[in-house]
Amino acid sequence: MGDKFQTSYKADMALFQTLWVKVWLGIFAASLIVCPYFLSQYQLGILNEISIAVIGALGLNLLIGYTGQISLGHGAFVAIGAYTTALTSAYWGLPFVVTLPLSGVMAALLGMIVGVPALRLKGLYLALGTLAFGFIVEYVLFHWDLIQGDMGMAVKRISIGGYEIRTERDHFYCLTAFAVLATLCSKNIIRSKIGRSFIAIRDRDIAAEAMGIPLAKYKVMAFGVSSFYAGIAGGLLAHYQKWIVPGSFDLSLSVTYIAMIVLGGLGTILGSVLGAVLITSIPHGIVYTTDLVKDTYPVLGSLIVDLKVGIFGLIVVLALLFEPQGLAGIYRRVKLYWKTWPFRY
Amino acid sequence: MEKAMEIIINGLSTGAIYALLALGFVLIFKSTGILNFAQGELCMVGAFFCYTFATLLGLPYVAAFLIAIILGGLLGAVIDFLFFRRLVGEPIFSTIMVTVGLASVITSGAGLIWGHDVYSITAPFTDKTFVLGGVVLGRGALYTIGISILLFIVFVLFFNRSLLGVSMRGTSEDPHTAGLMGINVKKIHMLAWAIGSAVAVVAGIFLADQSFVRLPMSHTGIKAMSAAILGGMDSIKGAIVGGAIIGLVEGFAANYLSGMVVGGFHFGDVKDVTAFSIMILVLMIKPHGIFGKEKVERV
Numbered sequence: 001m002g003d004k005f006q007t008s009y010k011a012d013m014a015l016f017q018t019l020w021v022k023v024w025l026g027i028f029a030a031s032l033i034v035c036p037y038f039l040s041q042y043q044l045g046i047l048n049e050i051s052i053a054v055i056g057a058l059g060l061n062l063l064i065g066y067t068g069q070i071s072l073g074h075g076a077f078v079a080i081g082a083y084t085t086a087l088t089s090a091y092w093g094l095p096f097v098v099t100l101p102l103s104g105v106m107a108a109l110l111g112m113i114v115g116v117p118a119l120r121l122k123g124l125y126l127a128l129g130t131l132a133f134g135f136i137v138e139y140v141l142f143h144w145d146l147i148q149g150d151m152g153m154a155v156k157r158i159s160i161g162g163y164e165i166r167t168e169r170d171h172f173y174c175l176t177a178f179a180v181l182a183t184l185c186s187k188n189i190i191r192s193k194i195g196r197s198f199i200a201i202r203d204r205d206i207a208a209e210a211m212g213i214p215l216a217k218y219k220v221m222a223f224g225v226s227s228f229y230a231g232i233a234g235g236l237l238a239h240y241q242k243w244i245v246p247g248s249f250d251l252s253l254s255v256t257y258i259a260m261i262v263l264g265g266l267g268t269i270l271g272s273v274l275g276a277v278l279i280t281s282i283p284h285g286i287v288y289t290t291d292l293v294k295d296t297y298p299v300l301g302s303l304i305v306d307l308k309v310g311i312f313g314l315i316v317v318l319a320l321l322f323e324p325q326g327l328a329g330i331y332r333r334v335k336l337y338w339k340t341w342p343f344r345y
Numbered sequence: 346m347e348k349a350m351e352i353i354i355n356g357l358s359t360g361a362i363y364a365l366l367a368l369g370f371v372l373i374f375k376s377t378g379i380l381n382f383a384q385g386e387l388c389m390v391g392a393f394f395c396y397t398f399a400t401l402l403g404l405p406y407v408a409a410f411l412i413a414i415i416l417g418g419l420l421g422a423v424i425d426f427l428f429f430r431r432l433v434g435e436p437i438f439s440t441i442m443v444t445v446g447l448a449s450v451i452t453s454g455a456g457l458i459w460g461h462d463v464y465s466i467t468a469p470f471t472d473k474t475f476v477l478g479g480v481v482l483g484r485g486a487l488y489t490i491g492i493s494i495l496l497f498i499v500f501v502l503f504f505n506r507s508l509l510g511v512s513m514r515g516t517s518e519d520p521h522t523a524g525l526m527g528i529n530v531k532k533i534h535m536l537a538w539a540i541g542s543a544v545a546v547v548a549g550i551f552l553a554d555q556s557f558v559r560l561p562m563s564h565t566g567i568k569a570m571s572a573a574i575l576g577g578m579d580s581i582k583g584a585i586v587g588g589a590i591i592g593l594v595e596g597f598a599a600n601y602l603s604g605m606v607v608g609g610f611h612f613g614d615v616k617d618v619t620a621f622s623i624m625i626l627v628l629m630i631k632p633h634g635i636f637g638k639e640k641v642e643r644v
Binding site for chain 1 (some may be wrong): 571611629
């Protein structure tokens with residue numbers, strides 16, 4: 001927040017710094033509350049997917065964007081969350097209020113176990129280690145009788161205090177509430193001592209250690225928190241889809257989450273949200289456009305899968321080459337430009 | 346005994362493919378400092394090149410093989426020119442993620458051009474066998490092992506004896522100083538990408554002989570990464586030894602572990618996961634591999 005002057009610590013630490021931010025957030029919240037009454041089921045479905053993606057992307061951005069620890073295995077933690085939810089609700093019949101935190105905790109525990117060897121590994125070695133972990137989790141999911149391998153598992157609907165969530169609209173309110181909660185939590189983590197330690201470790205871990213930040217503690221914590229988010233996202237995804245198969249938690253899911261934070265902007269909360277919104281909508285946009293031109297070019301319909309994969313890859317490559325700060329960076333630049341308009345400086 | 350012999354030879358021929366792919370990783374990593382996650386995709390594209398010229402256009406196998414290698418080298422050079430020339434000195438996350446993104450782009454491009462079907466190339470040595478110590482083996486395996494040993498010797502000589510090889514080593518050690526000494530660093534990087542991709546194409550064509558030409562071939566690239574890690578990311582010797590070890594362990598694991606059931610857990614398709622388990626073990630015990638040099642970080 002270098003461009004603002006504060007006169008007290010309280011103002012500097014405030015979650016929402018200016019009146020305008022509060023006003024815009026108020027308008028945004030109000031539009032979220034009323035929008036289910038104007039949107040179709042399909043559009044609400046997209047929004048629900050986005051809410052789940054936002055939670056996962058926030059978690060990954062805490063790890064990669066803020067702490068600088070590369071992880072190519074985020075999809076595995078989402079899978080652990082999803083399967084914990086499925087197992088605990090199917091076999092033990094635990095209620096939603098218990099299973100969801102349990103999925104988060106389970107993923108966080110495994111995340112911290114991965115985080116411990118990660119203390120020795122840096123950069124590309126860490127990327128490879130998490131990648132290998134992702135493949136091993138995928139293998140276990142396929143070959144474990146308890147979770148029926150590639151048959152997949154059925155998951156019950158969310159029910160809170162006897163009220164079962166059935167419609168897309170109910171899902172929308174529930175999932176959006178979780179996404180908002182996750183965003184607030186991230187913002188709180190970042191402005192606290194923990195967040196500042198994360199950023200110090202990202203910028204130079206040796207210097208951070210010299211300043212008295214216990215590296216081991218905070219690196220493991222970053223893995224734990226990030227996996228907790230992934231686990232919650234997985235648990236919600238399992239409930240929302242009502243059916244989970246191991247194949248959907250492969251490397252491409254991890255790459256999708258990375259695409260979100262790279263496109264949105266590494267190390268920004270706004271970026272995680274923007275990236276999740278865009279990356280989740282792009283496949284729907286592709287389907288929509290191919291539907292429009294299907295009659296003139298019938299070939300396109302069969303190419304959607306290839307196009308989707310390629311476009312994600314291209315987005316990551318182009319964003320890193322030409323706009324490493326992502327959409328959040330563009331937003332910041334545009335804001336700065338209009339602030340002094342029509343003068344350059 | 347005969348079974349063990351068969352497993353060893355087959356393991357070595359799979360290992361030779363891993364070794365070739367790992368060699369590509371090492372060549373690119375050694376001179377540019379970039380770990381190329383798209384190596385498996387380059388190998389897949391190489392196999393498709395060979396398929397296109399040998400089967401679709403009906404050229405002789407050796408001609409198709411050579412054209413595929415040249416095209417692969419060109420593709421590597423173009424990739425360097427378009428993407429990685431701009432990324433010199435960027436943080437490691439950017440370089441890794443650009444190669445990951447590139448991998449998806451290549452896969453989708455190959456899917457658009459050649460489709461998702463399964464093809465095969467008929468090589469002169471396809472379905473021909475030879476007998477060694479009472480074990481019947483495919484001749485393709487022999488060629489694969491032979492070529493990878495040959496390439497290993499060529500590259501060791503290249504890096505130790507030729508001016509170009511020495512300047513590549515110099516560039517990898519310190520690009521800035523190498524530039525001051527009159528080495529064209531950009532050209533060296535481009536050359537490294539070209540050679541790395543050409544080696545990947547060779548691996549892809551031999552892999553196509555052992556299985557088929559299809560899109561999921563590229564997964565072998567990720568497995569070969571564990572060979573490179575095991576041997577040490579900056580060691581050519583390590584790539585060959587690592588590839589052989591991974592291939593052998595995979596062969597034995599597939600034969601003796603598959604089909605076991607422990608507490609409701611089926612050990613099927615152990616081949617898919619052996620390489621990754623080894624990778625995790627190596628990263629935990631000795632992250633720099635058998636022959637790799639440990640880098641000391643200066644503040």
